[in-house]
Amino acid sequence: MAGQGWAPGPVLGIETSCDETAAAVLAPDGAVLAEAVLSQEREHARFGGVVPEIAARAHLAHLPGMVARVLDRAGVAPRGLAGIAATSGPGLIGGLIVGSGFGKGLALAHGIPFVAVNHLEAHALSATLPWLAEGPAEPPYLLLLVSGGHSQCVAVAGLGRYRLLGTTLDDAVGEAFDKAAKLLGLPWPGGPALERLAEGGDPAAVPLPRPMAGREGCDFSFSGLKTAVAQAVAKGFAAADIAASFQAAAAAALADRAGRAAAMVPEATALVVAGGVAANRRVRAALEQVAAAAGLRFLAPPPRLCTDNAVMVAWAGIRRLSAGLSDPLDHAPRPRWPLAELGAP
Numbered sequence: 551m552a553g554q555g556w557a558p559g560p561v562l563g564i565e566t567s568c569d570e571t572a573a574a575v576l577a578p579d580g581a582v583l584a585e586a587v588l589s590q591e592r593e594h595a596r597f598g599g600v601v602p603e604i605a606a607r608a609h610l611a612h613l614p615g616m617v618a619r620v621l622d623r624a625g626v627a628p629r630g631l632a633g634i635a636a637t638s639g640p641g642l643i644g645g646l647i648v649g650s651g652f653g654k655g656l657a658l659a660h661g662i663p664f665v666a667v668n669h670l671e672a673h674a675l676s677a678t679l680p681w682l683a684e685g686p687a688e689p690p691y692l693l694l695l696v697s698g699g700h701s702q703c704v705a706v707a708g709l710g711r712y713r714l715l716g717t718t719l720d721d722a723v724g725e726a727f728d729k730a731a732k733l734l735g736l737p738w739p740g741g742p743a744l745e746r747l748a749e750g751g752d753p754a755a756v757p758l759p760r761p762m763a764g765r766e767g768c769d770f771s772f773s774g775l776k777t778a779v780a781q782a783v784a785k786g787f788a789a790a791d792i793a794a795s796f797q798a799a800a801a802a803a804l805a806d807r808a809g810r811a812a813a814m815v816p817e818a819t820a821l822v823v824a825g826g827v828a829a830n831r832r833v834r835a836a837l838e839q840v841a842a843a844a845g846l847r848f849l850a851p852p853p854r855l856c857t858d859n860a861v862m863v864a865w866a867g868i869r870r871l872s873a874g875l876s877d878p879l880d881h882a883p884r885p886r887w888p889l890a891e892l893g894a895p
Contacts, residue, residue, distance in 0.1 A: 556663060556871045559632025560624065562617065562656070563864025566609040566649030567641025567669045568699070569593075569600045573617045574860035575624035578632070578868060580680045583624035585861055586616050587854075591739065598738045599728070606644030613652055629660045633876070635867020638666035639884035640699075646883035654879045663876040665867040669858075670695060670889050674706055675869055676851045676862040677822040687849050692811050692818045694837065696804060697825030698724030698739075703768040703811040704889060705818070709869055712889040715811050716768030723800055724827045726772035730779045730796045734789050744793050745830055751794030756782045758799040760806065768810040775799055801836035808837055812844040820847035828856040870895075 558578040565572040574585035590608050594600050621628060636653030639646055650666060657664040673695055677687040689711075693704040701718040721729070724741060731740020736747065758778045761771040775796065782792045808821060821841040827833055828850050841848035855862060870876070873895035 556874065556876070557632055558872070560626045560630065561633040561635055561864045561867050561871065562621070562631050562653070563667075563860040563862075563867060564613070564617070564634070564636040564649045564653045565858055565860040565863045566613065566645040567637045567639075568645065568858055569605045570858040571609050571612045571616060572858065572860035573613070573620045574864045575620055575626055576861065576864040576868060578872070580865055580868065582861055583626065584620045585859070586620050587859055588612050588616060595738050598732065600642070602642045602644050605642055606648055609645050609648040613648060617652070628656055631660070631662050633663045633665060633867055633871045635665040635667045635863050637669045637672065637863050638881060639668060639887035641669055641885065643883065643885045646885070650881075650883045658879055663871060664879055665870050665875070666877040666881040666883070667863050667866045668887050668889065668892055670700065670702075670887075671712070671892060672862040672866040673824040674704065674712065674889070675709070675866050676824055676855050677849050678869070679851070679865055682849070682851065684847070684849050687820045687822050687847070690815065690818050691820040691822055692808070692815055692846070694804065694808050694811070694821065694823045695825045696723045696823065696827035696833070698722060698728065700825060701770040701772070703807060705815045706822075709873055709895060710892045712892065714888070714890055715814055716770065716807060718770040718772065720771055720773040721776060723770065723772055723804065724825070726776050726800065727827065729776045730793075733780050733783050734793060741827065741830065745797065745832070747790050748793040748797045748832070751788065751790030751792070753794040753798035755791035756787050756795035758782070758795050760799055760802045762803065763806045766810075768807040768814065770803065770807055772800070772803070775803070797830070797832050801830075801833045804833060805836040805840045808840045809844065812840065812846060818846060820849050822849045824851060824856055826857045829853040
């Protein structure tokens with residue numbers, strides 16, 4: 551729905567879509583006044599993955615106090631907020647209900663505009679923050695979203711204007727990292743542990759496939775790569791060599807798909823990579839080479855903004871409020887919410 555005369559001011563962002571509880575307050579120009587992120591890694595590690603019920607209960611326990619502390623550090627009273635933005639999908643429905651419900655309660659109590667933020671759009675818009683060291687991305691640009699739940703190539707034409715170019719046919723790349731790490735006996739979450747192990751390995755030691763390489767379009771597939779890792783473990787290859795070879799294969803697969811996306815959108819000016827896997831140095835280096843070959847700027851938000859955070863949620867809220875968009879308080883959170891279903895102002 552259209553916002554009614556939004557008066558620019560500080561905006562509170564709330565992120566509870568998975569296993570990070572996060573809150574942030576941003577000024578209208580994107581300056582971060584205060585932020586906090588609480589990882590639930592310890593609560594989920596013994597289960598080898600995120601348990602939705604545990605995640606939702608942790609959000610419920612920690613979010614009210616976190617929001618109070620963030621507002622205090624920002625020097626902003628709830629009634630002084632100009633907007634509240636909360637992730638409302640896609641994600642784990644329990645956490646989405648907690649975060650969006652808390653945001654709606656504050657908005658109702660203080661008569662503040664509410665924005666239901668699409669988590670994927672928040673990642674897409676994080677590259678447009680004005681204070682990024684490389685300078686903000688300007689549409690049209692390509693977004694490669696790589697995380698535990700998503701592997702997508704998206705053409706970004708502007709706020710609310712997204713075209714899906716390719717997505718995963720099976721596992722997301724972050725999920726493949728976690729599964730490969732588990733096969734190697736590494737703790738969860740597997741991505742960072744696998745990257746550390748790979749530092750001591752030979753990336754050419756284990757012959758692993760490059761899924762979808764050379765195929766038309768830019769869809770992804772990582773289940774076969776995971777199976778190849780299991781076979782390498784069974785054959786007795788050194789763990790560090792398997793880790794390094796897997797990381798090299800995953801990076802090469804992403805680079806191939808990103809190159810295809812660049813050919814599909816010749817008007818793009820930049821290649822943006824976001825999501826948790828964007829923090830992997832080998833992946834970043836491979837994608838940076840793709841951007842250089844295609845004549846594109848390469849933009850990757852700081853690692854703290856690649857994983858789930860509330861800065862990107864607050865910024866997405868600011869972008870939408872500035873365009874005259876807000877949402878009714880009966881907006882229902884959605885565990886699945888494709889970018890293509892967002893409306894442009």
